Amino acid sequence: MKFDVVIIGGGWAGRTAAGRLAGAGLRVCIVSEGLSLAVVHDKAPYSCLADLQNKGVTVLRGDRAVEGIIAGDRVSAVLTRNLGKEMPLEADTFILATGKFFSRGLLSDMTHIWEPVFGADVAYDADRTKWADPEFSFHQPFMDFGVRTDKAGHVLVSGRPVMNLYAAGEILAAGSKEFDTDSFIEEYEHRIG
Amino acid sequence: MLKEYDVIIIGGGITGAATLRDCALRGLSCLLIERGDICDGASGRNHGLLHSGARYAVTDREGAEECIRENRILRKIASNCVEQTEGLFISLPEDGLDYQAIFIQKCHEAGIDAQAIDPVEALRLEPAINPRIIGAVKVPDAAVDPFRLVDAHILDARRHGADILKFTAVASLVKENGRVVGVRTSKGDAIRGRVVVLAAGIWTAGLAREAGVNIGMMPSKGSLIIFGHRVANHVINRCRKPANADILVPGDVVSVLGTTSDKVPIETCDDMHATPQEVELLLREGEQLVPSLAHTRIIRAYAGVRPLVVADPAGDGRNVSRGIVLLDHETRDGVPGLITITGGKLTTARLMAEMATDLVCEKLGLTARCETATRCLPGSEGRKPQFMDPFNIRAAIGRHGEEVSRMDFDNGGEIVCECEQVTRAEIAYAVREFGVRNVSDLRRHTRIGMGTCQGSFCIKKVAKVLAGELGVDPEGLVLDYLQERWKGMTPVLWGDTLREAEYMLKVNRNEI
Numbered sequence: 001m002k003f004d005v006v007i008i009g010g011g012w013a014g015r016t017a018a019g020r021l022a023g024a025g026l027r028v029c030i031v032s033e034g035l036s037l038a039v040v041h042d043k044a045p046y047s048c049l050a051d052l053q054n055k056g057v058t059v060l061r062g063d064r065a066v067e068g069i070i071a072g073d074r075v076s077a078v079l080t081r082n083l084g085k086e087m088p089l090e091a092d093t094f095i096l097a098t099g100k101f102f103s104r105g106l107l108s109d110m111t112h113i114w115e116p117v118f119g120a121d122v123a124y125d126a127d128r129t130k131w132a133d134p135e136f137s138f139h140q141p142f143m144d145f146g147v148r149t150d151k152a153g154h155v156l157v158s159g160r161p162v163m164n165l166y167a168a169g170e171i172l173a174a175g176s177k178e179f180d181t182d183s184f185i186e187e188y189e190h191r192i193g
Numbered sequence: 194m195l196k197e198y199d200v201i202i203i204g205g206g207i208t209g210a211a212t213l214r215d216c217a218l219r220g221l222s223c224l225l226i227e228r229g230d231i232c233d234g235a236s237g238r239n240h241g242l243l244h245s246g247a248r249y250a251v252t253d254r255e256g257a258e259e260c261i262r263e264n265r266i267l268r269k270i271a272s273n274c275v276e277q278t279e280g281l282f283i284s285l286p287e288d289g290l291d292y293q294a295i296f297i298q299k300c301h302e303a304g305i306d307a308q309a310i311d312p313v314e315a316l317r318l319e320p321a322i323n324p325r326i327i328g329a330v331k332v333p334d335a336a337v338d339p340f341r342l343v344d345a346h347i348l349d350a351r352r353h354g355a356d357i358l359k360f361t362a363v364a365s366l367v368k369e370n371g372r373v374v375g376v377r378t379s380k381g382d383a384i385r386g387r388v389v390v391l392a393a394g395i396w397t398a399g400l401a402r403e404a405g406v407n408i409g410m411m412p413s414k415g416s417l418i419i420f421g422h423r424v425a426n427h428v429i430n431r432c433r434k435p436a437n438a439d440i441l442v443p444g445d446v447v448s449v450l451g452t453t454s455d456k457v458p459i460e461t462c463d464d465m466h467a468t469p470q471e472v473e474l475l476l477r478e479g480e481q482l483v484p485s486l487a488h489t490r491i492i493r494a495y496a497g498v499r500p501l502v503v504a505d506p507a508g509d510g511r512n513v514s515r516g517i518v519l520l521d522h523e524t525r526d527g528v529p530g531l532i533t534i535t536g537g538k539l540t541t542a543r544l545m546a547e548m549a550t551d552l553v554c555e556k557l558g559l560t561a562r563c564e565t566a567t568r569c570l571p572g573s574e575g576r577k578p579q580f581m582d583p584f585n586i587r588a589a590i591g592r593h594g595e596e597v598s599r600m601d602f603d604n605g606g607e608i609v610c611e612c613e614q615v616t617r618a619e620i621a622y623a624v625r626e627f628g629v630r631n632v633s634d635l636r637r638h639t640r641i642g643m644g645t646c647q648g649s650f651c652i653k654k655v656a657k658v659l660a661g662e663l664g665v666d667p668e669g670l671v672l673d674y675l676q677e678r679w680k681g682m683t684p685v686l687w688g689d690t691l692r693e694a695e696y697m698l699k700v701n702r703n704e705i
Binding site for chain 1: 469473476672675676678679680682683686687688691692693694695696698699700702
């Protein structure tokens with residue numbers, strides 16, 4: 001299946017991007033495993049999945065991206081749990097919007113934190129004792145952890161930017177650049193004239 | 194003019210509470226003073242293990258005999274606090290079976306029913322234990338809820354006339370002509386007592402020093418981890434010389450792994466928490482008992498302090514066992530009116546109380562007999578409450594036994610804490626019976642917020658209900674409680690615990 005944009009993650013960041021991109025005429029697919037924290041707690045604005053479908057978005061409900069295939073400096077496809085290898089999701093652009101720890105956008109063990117779909121570079125403190133502040137009400141360092149991007153917003157994998165992979169929402173590390181929907185749509189409209 | 198008591202007991206842990214109950218049952222007028230809440234110290238920060246004595250059989254025969262005697266007594270008098278899980282001592286190839294042979298023999302010598310069972314049978318009983326085992330021994334270990342046990346003692350003491358003064362520190366012991374005649378509280382009140390009993394765990398040494406008495410105490414820190422699942426139904430021990438992290442105890446729906454054992458400076462005892470290094474050690478060893486612990490969600494880590502007493506230099510301190518230490522400061526230090534009861538274990542606290550109360554009676558010239566070995570505690574009297582048993586009351590019956598007859602479920606049957614199924618009626622009961630200042634206090638008496646979500650979901654509801662009972666601001670209750678939970682989560686903050694931390698943070702700091 002080939003799309004203009006595949007969005008991985010059906011939380012508020014993924015849904016918001018999906019709604020706007022589809023509204024601009026792009027062929028969009030969104031992989032939405034389940035309810036995210038922000039959606040459960042009614043953070044606005046977001047679109048419900050049925051609205052997205054009405055806008056022509058292909059919604060893969062209850063599915064999860066398990067592997068991103070990177071060839072050279074580009075993602076060629078994403079494999080999902082339900083569609084498997086037989087039906088890779090192909091697209092010109094991929095947006096990673098799987099959130100932080102709660103939504104399993106980032107996984108961790110006693111010593112490491114990693115991003116499971118693309119193996120994207122994750123910014124975090126190597127010293128686990130510094131992941132949290134002992135004061136609950138203070139700023140918590142682990143909330144700054146997340147995937148790294150270059151200045152243009154390309155997600156870094158093994159230190160190198162992947163030119164068609166962007167990130168949106170909570171999965172981003174503090175200081176990384178979020179996928180810029182406005183510029184992306186502007187560029188798209190310019191390209192199709 | 195404040196009341197004069199026969200006995201003033203300092204310390205609201207299991208030792209103080211059991212001593213208070215014994216004194217009250219013997220007809221003494223008595224007061225317990227506790228600087229914080231009941232069960233604030235080591236009594237609320239332990240394994241919840243009712244020892245059979247097997248763990249001590251090889252190294253401490255006397256301690257082992259005390260344990261098995263008290264184990265049998267508590268199963269009867271505190272049936273509602275004890276879960277009769279039984280225990281397994283497992284041998285791994287690196288442990289060999291030589292120790293097992295000595296272990297079984299020593300258990301039998303101490304009167305502990307220890308039976309070797311086939312490793313295949315052990316794995317059938319407990320499929321989660323390490324499949325590499327080469328031997329297993331079944332012993333009468335059990336799980337005990339320490340909060341429930343202390344509360345039951347407090348309730349019974351009060352119903353027999355004892356007074357309890359919580360959230361009140363003792364500033365000094367009052368002496369007249371070299372004799373201790375009472376205490377002065379941090380609020381400035383002087384309260385007179387004919388005998389003062391120090392039962393303040395590791396904090397005993399500092400209080401004694403106030404009266405010019407030196408007790409050499411060695412704080413020994415023990416850290417533990419709570420897992421969010423009940424991975425085994427028996428208490429699982431390693432059959433080897435006692436070491437770090439070799440006991441796993443089931444408790445309600447969780448499992449507790451511990452402990453470490455490290456000498457710590459006495460100044461650190463007021464702020465105990467498990468460190469990431471201790472957690473790593475616990476996990477490394479715990480995985481040898483039950484391999485799946487490596488992947489089991491951790492709820493939190495915590496630490497308590499054992500009040501160990503260094504060998505009494507005077508040598509006349511009634512040091513009746515290597516565990517229990519009863520000091521008569523009249524004969525030992527020339528300070529009449531003062532007694533110390535310390536050392537020991539949660540399992541042997543009733544015996545410690547009996548010994549301390551015997552000495553109190555001797556000092557007061559009384560001959561009243563101890564009844565605590567046969568008299569059941571409130572909640573364990575075996576009178577099954579007559580309810581239709583709807584599900585929202587079942588958990589409360591499990592926690593409080595026939596005490597639920599004092600809860601008004603008709604006007605407060607709604608569940609507030611989902612994990613532990615605590616109703617508004619139970620909160621009102623805890624406020625009424627125990628007096629609480631905050632949610633942490635409430636937790637000790639109801640298990641509120643102790644479950645799998647650690648209060649993430651319910652804390653605002655709980656705070657609202659409690660604030661209504663206390664007439665205070667709920668927002669302060671929320672932050673205070675989450676800070677307390679945070680302390681236990683930060684040493685284990687990875688994997689699923691980190692997932693939960695993000696949730697707790699966002700929902701309760703309104704950051705979504």
